[in-house]
Amino acid sequence: MALPAWVWFLCFFTLPVLWIVYYSFGYKPDIYHPIATDKLSLGSYHEAFSRAFVHVFSQTLQISIIGTSLCLLIAFPFAYWLATRVSPRWRGVLLGLVVVPFFVNFLIRTVGWLILLSPAGPVSSLLQRWGLRSEPLHLLQTRGAVQLGVVYNYLALMILPLFVTLDRLDPAMREASKDLGANRVKTFRQITLPLAAPGIVAGLLLVFIPLTGDYITALVLGGAKGNMAGVVVASQFTIAQDWALGAAQAVILIAMIMGTVAVFGLFAIAIRAIVRVSRRITLPPVAEEAV
Amino acid sequence: MSEPDEDLKILASVESAQRISRRAFMSGSVVAAFSGSILLSACSTSSPGGAANSSGASPTLEDQLEFFHWAQYDDPKLFKKFTNELGPVTHIDTYTSNENAITKLVAAQGSSGYDIVVPTGPYIPQMVANNLLQELDLSKIPNFQNLETVFTNQPWDPGNAHSVCKDWGTVGWIVDKNQISTPINTWKDFINVAMTEASGNVSLLDAQNEVMGVYFWANGIDWTTTNQADLDAYEAWTLQMAPHVKAFESYPGYQFAQLGYGLSHVWNGDARQGFNSFKDPSRYAWGIGSPNTELWMDNWTIVQGAPHPEAAYAFINFILDPKNSLQDMEFHGYNTGITGLKEAAAAAKVPYLDMVFFDPAQLATMHAQEINSAFDREVQIFLNMKNAAGA
Numbered sequence: 001m002a003l004p005a006w007v008w009f010l011c012f013f014t015l016p017v018l019w020i021v022y023y024s025f026g027y028k029p030d031i032y033h034p035i036a037t038d039k040l041s042l043g044s045y046h047e048a049f050s051r052a053f054v055h056v057f058s059q060t061l062q063i064s065i066i067g068t069s070l071c072l073l074i075a076f077p078f079a080y081w082l083a084t085r086v087s088p089r090w091r092g093v094l095l096g097l098v099v100v101p102f103f104v105n106f107l108i109r110t111v112g113w114l115i116l117l118s119p120a121g122p123v124s125s126l127l128q129r130w131g132l133r134s135e136p137l138h139l140l141q142t143r144g145a146v147q148l149g150v151v152y153n154y155l156a157l158m159i160l161p162l163f164v165t166l167d168r169l170d171p172a173m174r175e176a177s178k179d180l181g182a183n184r185v186k187t188f189r190q191i192t193l194p195l196a197a198p199g200i201v202a203g204l205l206l207v208f209i210p211l212t213g214d215y216i217t218a219l220v221l222g223g224a225k226g227n228m229a230g231v232v233v234a235s236q237f238t239i240a241q242d243w244a245l246g247a248a249q250a251v252i253l254i255a256m257i258m259g260t261v262a263v264f265g266l267f268a269i270a271i272r273a274i275v276r277v278s279r280r281i282t283l284p285p286v287a288e289e290a291v
Numbered sequence: 292m293s294e295p296d297e298d299l300k301i302l303a304s305v306e307s308a309q310r311i312s313r314r315a316f317m318s319g320s321v322v323a324a325f326s327g328s329i330l331l332s333a334c335s336t337s338s339p340g341g342a343a344n345s346s347g348a349s350p351t352l353e354d355q356l357e358f359f360h361w362a363q364y365d366d367p368k369l370f371k372k373f374t375n376e377l378g379p380v381t382h383i384d385t386y387t388s389n390e391n392a393i394t395k396l397v398a399a400q401g402s403s404g405y406d407i408v409v410p411t412g413p414y415i416p417q418m419v420a421n422n423l424l425q426e427l428d429l430s431k432i433p434n435f436q437n438l439e440t441v442f443t444n445q446p447w448d449p450g451n452a453h454s455v456c457k458d459w460g461t462v463g464w465i466v467d468k469n470q471i472s473t474p475i476n477t478w479k480d481f482i483n484v485a486m487t488e489a490s491g492n493v494s495l496l497d498a499q500n501e502v503m504g505v506y507f508w509a510n511g512i513d514w515t516t517t518n519q520a521d522l523d524a525y526e527a528w529t530l531q532m533a534p535h536v537k538a539f540e541s542y543p544g545y546q547f548a549q550l551g552y553g554l555s556h557v558w559n560g561d562a563r564q565g566f567n568s569f570k571d572p573s574r575y576a577w578g579i580g581s582p583n584t585e586l587w588m589d590n591w592t593i594v595q596g597a598p599h600p601e602a603a604y605a606f607i608n609f610i611l612d613p614k615n616s617l618q619d620m621e622f623h624g625y626n627t628g629i630t631g632l633k634e635a636a637a638a639a640k641v642p643y644l645d646m647v648f649f650d651p652a653q654l655a656t657m658h659a660q661e662i663n664s665a666f667d668r669e670v671q672i673f674l675n676m677k678n679a680a681g682a
Contacts, residue, residue: 031390031666032397032421052678059681119551140550141538143681223538224680232678239499240670241390 017254024247035243044248053232053249057256060229063143064212065260067150071158071207072200074151079162080192083169095163098156106153110220113149114140117221141223149217154210158203165199166192201268205261212257229253353599356606358383359392359405361589365610366622373609379602388498389414390670396423401596406603412447412588413661415454424453425593431604434611442628445588446659454590455607458625460559461586461649461657462501463579465544470553477581478509481554482532489554490535496556497539499673500660501585502529505556508583514658517665522672529676536680544568547575560624563646577646579653586657620647 024044026037082094101109116123117140124137139145169192177187215230222228233253236246356373362385370381386392389411396403396418410418418424429435435443435455442456464481470492473484482505485493495502506528507514512521540546543555544565557565562577569575591610593603609615616629617636626632626647633648641647649657 028667031662032393032417034394052675056678056681118549120549136551138551223540224533224536224677227678227681232674235674235677238391239388240667240674241394242667242671 020247020250023243024251026244026247028242028244031241034237034241044244045252047245048248048252053229056227056232057229057252059143059227060212060253061256061260063147063150063226063228064208064214067147067154067211068158068204068208070147070151071155072204075155075158075162075203076200079159079166082159083163083166084171098159102156107216107220110149110153110217113145113152113221117145117148140221141225143222143226145221145223146218146226146228149221150211150214153214153217154207157206157210161199161202161206162196163199165196165202169195204264208261209257212260213253229256351601352378352605353602355379356381356407356599356602357405357597359396359403359408359594360385361409362387364409364589364623366619369610369615369619369622372615373606377602377605377609379599379605381606393418393421393423396594397421401594403594403596404598405594406597406599407606408592408594409457409589410454410592412445412454412590412659415447415590415592417662418592419448419453423595425595425597425600426452427455427593428604431601432608432611434608437611437613437616437629439628439630442588447661448590454592455611456628457589457591457610458560458620458623458627459586459588460625461579461584462496462504462556462558463562463577463584465547465552465555465557465562465565466576466578467547467551467553467574468576469574475554475576475578478505478584481505481556481578481580482509485554486532486535492537492551492553493535494538494540494543494552494555495532495536496558497541499670501556502673502676503669504580504585504660508580511582514583514585515661515663517663522665522668525669526672526675529672530679533676533680539677539680559646563624563643566643566646579649581656583656583658586654586659588659617641 022037023035025040025042026035027039027041027043028034029036082091086094115121117137118124119136119138119140121137124133127133127137128135139148173191173195174187177191182190213230214228215234218226218228218231219234222231229249230253233246233249236242236249240246356379358381360383370383374380384405386395392408392410393414396405396408401422408424415424429451432455435451438456442459443451445451445454445456448454464475466475466484471484471488473480473488475481475484495505503525504514506512506525507516507521510524516522537552538550540555542561543550543552543557544561544563545568547555547557547565548569559577559579566572566575566577591607593600593607597603610619611629613629613631613635616627617632617639620627620632620636621639621641624643624647626649633644636644636647
């Protein structure tokens with residue numbers, strides 16, 4: 001029974017990634033051959049780090065960290081409200097509305113924003129009519145447009161896991177906390193948040209990883225200013241036809257994603273350890289006997 | 292698009308004709324999805340002659356024709372008309388750059404399953420050297436004689452041994468006069484305005500050749516240079532220019548007004564499509580590059596190992612027909628090089644012909660690129676410029 005999953009993982013994940021790593025040590029021999037691997041070297045990595053590419057990487061990391069945080073800030077209150085305040089009948093409808101945009105192709109959803117945000121588009125003219133702006137909106141082809149686009153495109157991936165954990169959270173827990181004298185803030189901090197932690201972690205990973213490698217949003221909405229690493233990697237493969245350099249950039253991108261996840265993971269583990277130590281409750285022996 | 296085509300010449304009801312071509316189209320796309328040339332050639336040999344074949348077509352014509360083509364580059368109605376008149380059902384896969392197309396053809400080693408590919412002139416010699424293109428039998432393209440001799444026998448393909456002119460064009464700019472008051476007459480002016488008045492609101496073509504051209508033309512350097520000092524200077528310029536660029540956009544024409552650009556670097560055919568779409572065309576100005584600028588020519592070629600060569604010849608002959616050529620020119624806005632096209636277009640009152648046809652004095656300033664040893668470096672300089680533009 002475990003064989004299919006294992007084969008799948010090997011064929012469609014491990015081997016392609018190893019292939020990319022192998023190619024990243026190759027070079028481009030001439031204009032009609034994108035890759036040669038008869039001599040292996042670190043030349044492509046050297047080239048990748050010596051160019052303006054590094055700047056695009058740091059911009060990508062900023063966009064994805066800000067984007068993931070915004071997704072969490074928007075998704076958590078919504079998922080909490082949906083799980084605790086909305087009647088079960090409406091819950092299904094609202095969850096459906098969250099998922100409905102996913103029936104439309106990612107590219108088309110993103111192109112939709114081109115129309116909405118264009119200087120002559122509806123958002124721009126509404127803002128001007130309401131007197132919030134004196135001149136047309138020039139948000140397209142900026143980093144701001146990409147930031148907006150990624151939050152829109154990945155928000156549902158944050159809402160769904162959060163909703164699942166918050167929905168499974170037994171209301172009796174919160175009631176018990178209230179009965180024991182905790183106010184709302186304290187209940188949220190000490191009961192809801194720790195119990196929702198697995199959902200938060202799942203949501204953060206589900207959003208951060210694909211968002212960092214995103215290519216379509218930046219390509220459609222970013223112009224020259226909102227460039228992201230995914231676009232840069234793609235152009236090495238499709239425009240320059242330099243698969244070695246493209247592969248090296250892809251490996252750097254993967255390493256950056258894993259590194260960021262590892263750093264935040266260690267940070268979270270450290271915080272949890274500190275919290276546990278500082279809040280350690282030693283139950284008196286009497287209480288233990290009573291149980 | 293869904294109304295019955297007036298050019299329909301098939302002895303069947305409109306409904307059944309559509310059904311025939313749709314089914315054939317579906318099978319064509321499924322086969323192409325597998326990139327299976329073996330499957331494809333098996334199909335073509337097992338059923339020679341199309342279901343919708345009409346009189347006058349050669350009986351040996353295959354029933355399909357596979358294009359590897361630039362996107363949106365011919366009037367879709369012409370493909371329908373070709374199928375209706377001659378039989379072969381067309382299917383198009385697209386590419387976004389010559390390099391991209393060539394790499395795929397090299398990788399397939401004659402088994403790509405494509406019949407027709409449309410490379411830009413300077414790429415042809417090495418494609419021939421890599422045995423990617425068939426030698427053409429011009430006797431199968433009688434309409435070849437319709438081409439003006441200026442556009443035949445090009446330096447990259449003497450005697451049209453492997454290619455036939457599809458269309459040619461040049462590069463220039465569109466300016467929004469409401470935003471930009473400085474007049475732009477030369478590439479030097481273009482650069483100056485891009486770095487000052489239009490800074491932050493300029494689009495450059497997403498094509499390294501043409502961006503490189505802007506610098507070399509403005510500075511009086513031959514743009515086929517392989518001199519490293521010239522390339523170093525170009526690289527330094529790209530980093531100066533990058534912060535002023537709003538977007539690298541291959542087809543800014545039709546969205547120029549919508550996106551509110553002040554200045555765009557643009558192909559002449561795309562600029563013309565822009566002018567066709569502008570509500571107030573007098574607000575915008577088009578300029579052609581000077582003192583020197585580009586002449587590019589895209590060419591019909593038949594791929595080595597093409598499974599449907601007779602259909603490919605038939606299509607090339609079909610598209611070189613003056614009437615079809617005029618219809619195609621109205622769609623893409625480029626000169627197809629057919630004798631008498633300008634007069635025919637003027638008679639048909641096609642707008643903005645000064646953006647399609649150029650006089651001999653202008654032609655003398657236009658030069659073709661060549662693919663040489665500097666090419667890989669030029670591409671990397673350009674991609675690095677794009678990365679630097681976000682800084």
